[in-house]
Amino acid sequence: MSYVDQVLDRVISQNPAQPEFHQAVREFLATVRPVIEENEEEYRREALLERLTTPERQILFRVPWVDDKGQVQVNNGYRVQFNSAIGPYKGGLRFHPSVNLSIIKFLGFEQIFKNSLTGLPIGGGKGGADFDPKGKSDREVMAFCQAFMQELYRHIGANVDVPAGDIGVGGREIGFMYGEYKKLTGLYEGVLTGKGLTYGGSLARTEATGYGLVYFAEEMLKANGLDIKGKTIAISGAGNVATYAIQKAEQLGAHVVTCTDSTGWIYDPDGIDVALLKEVKEVRRARLTEYKAEKPNAVYHEGKGVWSTKCDIAMPCATQNELGLEDAKLLKQNGCIAVCEGANMPTTLEATKYILDNGMLFTPGKASNAGGVATSALEMSQNSERLSWTFEEVDSRLQRIMVNIFHQVDAAAKKYDMPGNYAAGANIAGFLKVAEAMKAQGIV
Numbered sequence: 001m002s003y004v005d006q007v008l009d010r011v012i013s014q015n016p017a018q019p020e021f022h023q024a025v026r027e028f029l030a031t032v033r034p035v036i037e038e039n040e041e042e043y044r045r046e047a048l049l050e051r052l053t054t055p056e057r058q059i060l061f062r063v064p065w066v067d068d069k070g071q072v073q074v075n076n077g078y079r080v081q082f083n084s085a086i087g088p089y090k091g092g093l094r095f096h097p098s099v100n101l102s103i104i105k106f107l108g109f110e111q112i113f114k115n116s117l118t119g120l121p122i123g124g125g126k127g128g129a130d131f132d133p134k135g136k137s138d139r140e141v142m143a144f145c146q147a148f149m150q151e152l153y154r155h156i157g158a159n160v161d162v163p164a165g166d167i168g169v170g171g172r173e174i175g176f177m178y179g180e181y182k183k184l185t186g187l188y189e190g191v192l193t194g195k196g197l198t199y200g201g202s203l204a205r206t207e208a209t210g211y212g213l214v215y216f217a218e219e220m221l222k223a224n225g226l227d228i229k230g231k232t233i234a235i236s237g238a239g240n241v242a243t244y245a246i247q248k249a250e251q252l253g254a255h256v257v258t259c260t261d262s263t264g265w266i267y268d269p270d271g272i273d274v275a276l277l278k279e280v281k282e283v284r285r286a287r288l289t290e291y292k293a294e295k296p297n298a299v300y301h302e303g304k305g306v307w308s309t310k311c312d313i314a315m316p317c318a319t320q321n322e323l324g325l326e327d328a329k330l331l332k333q334n335g336c337i338a339v340c341e342g343a344n345m346p347t348t349l350e351a352t353k354y355i356l357d358n359g360m361l362f363t364p365g366k367a368s369n370a371g372g373v374a375t376s377a378l379e380m381s382q383n384s385e386r387l388s389w390t391f392e393e394v395d396s397r398l399q400r401i402m403v404n405i406f407h408q409v410d411a412a413a414k415k416y417d418m419p420g421n422y423a424a425g426a427n428i429a430g431f432l433k434v435a436e437a438m439k440a441q442g443i444v
């Protein structure tokens, strides 16, 4: 049996009932196969792939907190410190009722290669809890964040592990967690990114993932003789990534006609109104029905279905496995030419295969959404030198990083005879740097 197949079998049997983690590893191993096969004996002897697919450390903890009625609630907390070959563990925290070890491990695994692609010194990690911030008061969210940090603080640090936001974790949650970390440790250090601007945050971090996605898409389209200007885009999600992807795409002359939340979706022929979207989702923390209520031309659909929209480009920016095979077929039928992932693993393996086999362009999240974590690393740099850069400085570095990631990914795909297969290119380019660093550091 080939080494790659042997490792995949091992991952599946040693991590039962973790379908998302299996999916991420399967996708990765399938595309790095040609690189491994060039040096199979050496990789096998050093158990490089076994080490890479096994987290360095997994922390599972109880998070007890008191709700507004005086009832004690208990949630499950996670931090998976996956790989520190190229830098301190870095990756977001997700608060969502669906969170489990499989989801945190798939995210942590992909984060290793994403962080490598940024060219910055950050290792891979991810964490979170099955806490649902929906419908909770600010005091309840604070109580939860404090309880979460009461355990997490002993495992993280500015040079150890630096968490940030993800689904359900934005500026409010990072603030509460930062305050608790400072109180427990007495340290005022860059232990979290995505901080508020008054206490060590970086300008443009809020916008970075969405903006970075559009910078990446723009460069990829350019390399294929296309222009983002004038394109109709269907986006899913209505959170941090989606909002700023919509804003940047509209600034660059594209026409974004959809957004979604967990209960339904909006089609707005006039183009999504970002100011209204932010008011509904960030300020009121309400449903998209409130967007519709203020936009007579917009149509609100309950449930799923956003990928039935006629568009040139689809940008899934909500969550994993939100774009399946039937969605990919619909997109193709309707003339869509590119799927650019803003979320982590939003496209199923079957849908990705269909997209690539049918001549559509595809950019994998670990490359196209890397602008968020790259800007987090820029926030770490600013914290270290105790300076704050201007918005323009951070944004122009972000643009350069995204353009550079695209060219690394493109070159790796070409080098291994898979031109245009950016999914393979991203995995290979991300992997090679981490593998070299792991080799250099010996068996640890």
Ligand code: NDP
Residues within 6 Å of the ligand: 096, 098, 165, 166, 167, 168, 169, 170, 209, 237, 238, 239, 240, 241, 242, 260, 261, 262, 263, 281, 317, 318, 319, 320, 342, 343, 344, 369, 370, 372, 373
């Ligand atoms: P937010 O919590 O800000 O927004 C998430 C959006 O997706 C919300 O509109 C939410 O709906 C919707 N959503 C979440 N879960 C589901 C679900 N299970 N089914 C349907 N809709 C869902 O998160 P982000 O924008 O930060 O994250 C979106 C994606 O981008 C995630 O995959 C995340 O891992 C990835 N990502 C985020 C980065 C960041 O910097 N924040 C960086 C790189 C990737 P509702 O409004 O109803 O809650």
Ligand code: 2IT
Residues within 6 Å of the ligand: 090, 091, 092, 093, 114, 162, 163, 164, 165, 166, 193, 344, 369, 370, 372, 373, 374, 376
């Ligand atoms: O998936 C991701 O890259 C993030 N949620 C951002 C991580 C970070 O450390 O900024």
